Amino acid sequence: MALKWQGWVVGLVSLAGLLVFAPLGLYVWASSPSRPAAATTPPPEVRVTGCRVDPASRRVLAEVEARGGEGSYVATVEFRDREPPQADARTSRTLVRLPGLAPDTPPARTEAVGPVWPPATPPWCGVAAVAREGAPQK
Secondary structure, three states: OOOHHHHHHHHHHHHHHHHHHHHHHHHHHOOOOOOOOOOOOOOOOOHHHHEEEEOOEHHHHHHHHEOOOOOEEEEEEEEEOOOOOOOOOOOEEEEEEEEEEEEOOOOOOHHHHHEEOOOOOOOOEEEEEEEEEEOOOO
């Protein structure tokens, strides 16, 4: 009679071990660095080709150009009253969308509209960041 219960105990302990260690093993296998990294396309070269104040609206306008890359991107354009960033510098940012880029197509061009700018203050425009549209945040 004792041998019959020992068989059940061994079976239940084996089942409990599978339920505990199988997910742990899957986790270790899935997070192993031995898998090759997913291929990523390099981001496009995004630059500001022009920066001016519109005389009618007094808003800063920046012409943005993107070359290379593949897919759609969102660029953050920054407007400042001085080129080197300082603590008292006036800054503002806006986003522009660059859809449908491909390496073999002509450059994509768009215009970023900034804030109303004070008179007699020349603006500085530059690209602060470029991110792939729809990409998860890290």
